[in-house]
Every structure is written in structure tokens, then in C-alpha cells.
Amino acid sequence: MEFSAFSKEAAQNASKYDWKNFQNETVKRLFEKISSLGFSAVNDTEKLRLISNLEASLTNMYSTGKVCNIPGESTCLELEPGFKDTGEYWRSWYEVPTFESDVRNLYNELSELYQHLHYYVRQKLRNKYNADVFPATGHLPAHLLGNMWAQQWNNIYDLVIPYPSAGRVNITKAMLDKGYNITYMYQVAEDFFKSIGLQPMPERFWTESMLEKPADRDVVCHASAWDFYNKQDFRIKQCTSITEDQLMTVHHEMGHVIYFLEYMNQPIIFRRGANPGFHEGMADIVTLSFQTPEHLFKLGLVDSVPGPNDTDADINFLLRMALEKVAFLPFGYLIDQWRWSVFKGETTPNKYNQKWWELRCEIQGISPPVNLYRDEEYFDPGAKYHIPGNTPYIRYFVSYILQFMWHKSLCDVAGHTGPLHRCDIYQNRAAGEKLREMLQLGSSKHWSEALFTVTGSRTMSAAPLIEYFQPLLQWLKKQNGNADVSWNKACPQNEPPSSAAIIKISVSLTFISLIFVFLF
Ligand SMILES: *[C@@H]1O[C@H](CO)[C@@H](O)[C@H](O)[C@H]1NC(C)=O
Numbered sequence: 429m430e431f432s433a434f435s436k437e438a439a440q441n442a443s444k445y446d447w448k449n450f451q452n453e454t455v456k457r458l459f460e461k462i463s464s465l466g467f468s469a470v471n472d473t474e475k476l477r478l479i480s481n482l483e484a485s486l487t488n489m490y491s492t493g494k495v496c497n498i499p500g501e502s503t504c505l506e507l508e509p510g511f512k513d514t515g516e517y518w519r520s521w522y523e524v525p526t527f528e529s530d531v532r533n534l535y536n537e538l539s540e541l542y543q544h545l546h547y548y549v550r551q552k553l554r555n556k557y558n559a560d561v562f563p564a565t566g567h568l569p570a571h572l573l574g575n576m577w578a579q580q581w582n583n584i585y586d587l588v589i590p591y592p593s594a595g596r597v598n599i600t601k602a603m604l605d606k607g608y609n610i611t612y613m614y615q616v617a618e619d620f621f622k623s624i625g626l627q628p629m630p631e632r633f634w635t636e637s638m639l640e641k642p643a644d645r646d647v648v649c650h651a652s653a654w655d656f657y658n659k660q661d662f663r664i665k666q667c668t669s670i671t672e673d674q675l676m677t678v679h680h681e682m683g684h685v686i687y688f689l690e691y692m693n694q695p696i697i698f699r700r701g702a703n704p705g706f707h708e709g710m711a712d713i714v715t716l717s718f719q720t721p722e723h724l725f726k727l728g729l730v731d732s733v734p735g736p737n738d739t740d741a742d743i744n745f746l747l748r749m750a751l752e753k754v755a756f757l758p759f760g761y762l763i764d765q766w767r768w769s770v771f772k773g774e775t776t777p778n779k780y781n782q783k784w785w786e787l788r789c790e791i792q793g794i795s796p797p798v799n800l801y802r803d804e805e806y807f808d809p810g811a812k813y814h815i816p817g818n819t820p821y822i823r824y825f826v827s828y829i830l831q832f833m834w835h836k837s838l839c840d841v842a843g844h845t846g847p848l849h850r851c852d853i854y855q856n857r858a859a860g861e862k863l864r865e866m867l868q869l870g871s872s873k874h875w876s877e878a879l880f881t882v883t884g885s886r887t888m889s890a891a892p893l894i895e896y897f898q899p900l901l902q903w904l905k906k907q908n909g910n911a912d913v914s915w916n917k918a919c920p921q922n923e924p925p926s927s928a929a930i931i932k933i934s935v936s937l938t939f940i941s942l943i944f945v946f947l948f
């Protein structure tokens with residue numbers, strides 16, 4: 429209404445001039461536009477108000493309108509879908525509007541377990557190294573955990589093993605003693621999948637895959653699995669060596685291929701995981717069975733299975749699994765916390781490194797490995813492949829939640845009794861059939877439906893992971909006594925070197941304070 433009144437006044441003023449006979453074309457054009465009033469020319473203010481209100485409410489209806497009740501869609505769709513930033517696009521693959529808060533809630537449920545593991549490992553390492561190199565803030569220096577990114581800590585298992593006398597057999601050595609070769613490692617993995625009724629690797633898998641590092645050329649050795657989308661050609665590329673770790677990776681990559689094979693009859697668009705976490709979770713699922721003493725015994729890689737009352741061996745086993753699986757949770761969670769915040773523009777380029785360490789210190793309880801002030805001269809996030817590689821990361825966190833949910837449900841189907849961490853679904857066709865039902869869907873249904881086929885639940889839950897590690901959590905609580913197992917949110921304060929401090933201060937202070945600094 430105000431705009432209309434203003435336009436009318438301007439048009440009236442313009443009419444005082446004989447602008448139609450102006451010589452300057454630009455000024456003439458200006459007057460022409462000022463005089464052309466459209467709706468504003470309406471003199472009846474009631475009518476004018478009606479027009480304005482109608483226009484506003486129609487615009488509002490359009491912009492907030494949603495299309496609902498679409499078959500196969502659990503949410504309503506907007507008329508003009510679009511993403512505010514790349515993070516929103518990446519999160520859209522999970523097809524739930526609450527995804528961000530869902531993963532935060534899952535992480536919060538798991539943090540007690542992580543904190544107790546963190547505190548236990550810190551005490552062990554303090555006993556091993558000089559205690560005063562550990563920051564008083566309760567953080568763990570990142571370089572002591574046996575991994576470039578401090579993301580999985582299984583490499584320091586021997587430094588933190590709870591019961592050294594009940595130590596675990598060296599599986600790599602057992603593999604070499606049994607004459608394992610590379611082909612055989614893939615046959616062992618294939619045998620597991622076949623034993624639960626899933627498909628064998630097709631003929632061409634064996635002839636076309638690159639399972640060994642070629643001698644005649646440089647290759648990318650990072651293990652990967654490939655679907656050529658022609659229903660015949662599926663391959664793994666891996667520079668396999670004969671170690672326990674690599675045997676797990678063989679199972680992981682073959683798990684991806686099994687998923688490819690099971691959904692290959694879907695239309696191309698649906699030939700992918702139900703969400704990105706599904707593929708990684710599926711790839712890991714067999715490794716949970718495989719690593720049980722029961723299974724390693726069946727393969728002849730260990731001589732005996734710990735008895736039901738051998739809690740020492742059980743705790744050793746669970747702690748080793750926790751160094752791999754539980755230690756990873758905060759890391760898997762925080763990488764995209766950083767990236768989403770960057771994509772949203774909340775973290776600006778002059779705060780990239782600061783934000784990175786805020787998350788590492790707060791969520792992971794890790795402090796920088798060197799006693800340096802990690803300012804913006806450094807770009808520490810760039811040291812993790814997925815950041816420069818632009819690969820979304822929350823899928824790995826999601827996959828850890830899913831693999832324990834599936835493991836529990838499949839163990840129930842298999843009729844497993846006893847603790848979850850001792851379940852091996854090897855040779856159980858009923859479990860395999862259940863899994864297959866989910867895999868065959870590909871992404872043709874919302875992931876909550878795919879999840880439902882195996883677990884009977886449509887939402888993600890941290891409970892099975894917590895159940896799996898429950899005996900360890902009880903044990904850790906006992907070890908940690910009544911100690912406060914948390915750490916400070918903020919990083920330990922490493923004072924910047926004094927000359928740098930003066931430069932920093934001088935940049936940010938006014939001229940008068942600058943003189944003040946030099947005077948003193
Ligand atoms: C690999 O190991 C398997 C099982 O021990 C054996 O049958 C096969 O001959 C071996 N292959 C090679 C190339 O050594």
C-alpha cells in the first residue's frame with residue numbers, strides 16, 4: 429500500500445513535465461516508466477488492499493506448498509526443490525529431514541562408551557610414557573595412537589592389552605603357517621558368503637580383477653570394488669598382501685561385490701545401496717562374524733576357543749574390537765560436522781584450522797601432536813584423504829551403527845545364544861536369506877524399509893552396538909573406578925611463540941595500543 433502511494437505521487441510529479449517531447453531518450457524512458465502505474469493506479473483503496481493481499485497470499489501458498497501422499501515417498505516434496513549448500517545435498521541422500529539431529533543423538537548415546545575407552549587408553553599410555561607429556565586437560569596426544577589420523581587405535585593393542593597372559597594368537601603368522609596365498613584369501617571370503625546362501629563371484633571376477641600389485645606399472649593401491657553395470661563384470665582392485673588386516677579388507681571389498689550382485693536386476697538408478705551407509709555397513713558385516721574365536725577356530729587359524737568363563741580372553745577380544753570400532757565413532761562423526769559447517773558458511777576460510785581442532789578436541793578428546801599453535805598457517809583437515817578427495821564421510825559413522833544392528837538381527841535369525849560378540853553366522857542360510865532380501869532392494873525403496881526387512885525397525889539405533897560392547901563397558905567402568913572420564917571441551921592452550929604473539933597482537937590492536945606494546 430505504501431509503495432502504491434509512493435508510485436502515485438511520483439507519477440503525479442512526473443505529469444508536471446512535458447516528458448513525451450524530451451530529446452534525451454534515456455530521461456524520456458525514465459519518465460515513461462514512472463508514469464506507468466499498473467495496479468497502483470487503482471484509486472479505490474479497498475480494491476487496492478484486496479489485490480495486494482491476494483498477491484501476497486498466493487505467493488505464500490506457492491512458496492510453502494508441498495506435494496504429499498506420493499506413492500513410495502514417505503515425505504512431502506517441495507514445488508521448487510533445491511539445496512542451500514553442498515552439505516544439504518549430501519544429507520539429502522539419507523532422505524530424512526531430521527538426519528543431522530538423528531546422527532547427533534546416536535553419537536550422544538555412544539559417547540559414554542567412547543569416554544571410558546578413551547580414559548582407559550590414556551591411563552595405559554601415561555604409564556608407558558612420561559606422564560607429564562600428557563596435557564592436563566585430559567586430551568590424548570594424537571601421535572600416540574598408532575594411526576596417522578588417530579581414527580582407529582588397534583595398532584597399539586599390545587600397549588593397552590588388558591590381560592597379556594591371555595594374549596591373542598598372531599593370525600597373520602597362522603595364515604602364513606597354513607600356506608595362505610592371495611587367491612586363497614579371496615576363496616576363503618567367497619566361501620563365507622556362499623555358506624550363507626549368497627552368490628559366488630562370477631567367472632570374470634577371477635580373470636578381470638586386480639588382486640595383486642602389478643610389477644610393471646604404478647597403480648592406486650587403495651582397495652576398491654567396482655560394478656561395471658552390465659551384470660557380468662564386477663571387480664576388486666587391491667594390492668593384497670598376506671596379513672590379517674588384508675584378509676579383513678578382502679571380506680570388506682567382496683561384501684561390496686555381493687551387494688552389486690544381489691541388486692543387479694534392479695533398474696540402473698536403483699543399483700546402489702539403500703543409502704551410502706548401507707554399502708559400507710554391508711561390506712563390514714561378515715567381518716564381525718569372521719573375527720570371533722569360534723570362526724577362526726573353524727578355519728584352523730587358532731587352536732582353541734576360550735571357554736564360556738574365560739572372561740580374560742573375552743575382554744581382550746572386545747578391547748581389540750573397541751580400538752577398531754568404538755575409537756572410530758567420534759572421528760566418523762566429526763569429519764562432516766566440520767565440512768557441513770564450512771558448506772553452510774558458518775566456518776569461514778580464516779577459521780578452517782581452528783574449527784577443525786575445536787571438533788577434534790571436543791568430540792574426539794585428541795590434542796595436536798606437536799606443541800605448536802595450530803593457527804591458520806596450517807590446514808590440518810587436508811591431511812585426511814576424504815577432504816581433498818571431496819568424499820562424504822558420515823556414511824562410515826552410519827555404517828557402524830547399521831552393521832551392529834544387522835549383526836544382532838541376523839544372529840537372532842540364526843538362533844545364536846550367548847553374548848553377541850561371540851556370534852558367527854557362518855553356514856546359516858536363514859540369516860543369509862534375510863540379508864539377501866534387503867540387498868536385493870538396492871535403493872528401490874526408502875532405506876528405512878530396507879532396514880525393516882532385516883531388523884524389524886525403521887529407524888537407526890545405537891543399542892545393538894552398545895549391547896555388543898556391554899561386557900567391556902562394565903569392565904572399563906571398574907578399571908576407571910570413580911574417575912571423571914571426561915576431558916575439557918577446549919584444546920589445551922599452547923601459547924604461541926612470543927614473536928608471533930607480538931605480530932598477532934599488533935595486527936589486531938589500534939595504533940595507540942600498538943605504541944603501548946612497543947613501550948613495554
Ligand atoms: C594357494 O593355496 C591353496 C590352498 O592352500 C592351494 O590349493 C593353491 O594351490 C595355492 N595356489 C598357489 C598359486 O600357490
Ligand SMILES: *[C@@H]1O[C@H](CO)[C@@H](O)[C@H](O)[C@H]1NC(C)=O
Nearest residue numbers: 733734735736737738739740
Ligand atoms: C562357569 O561359571 C558358572 C558360574 O560361575 C558355573 O556355574 C559354570 O559351571 C562354569 N562353566 C564352566 C564350563 O566352567
Ligand SMILES: [Zn+2]
Nearest residue numbers: 680684708711
Ligand atoms: Zn568400502
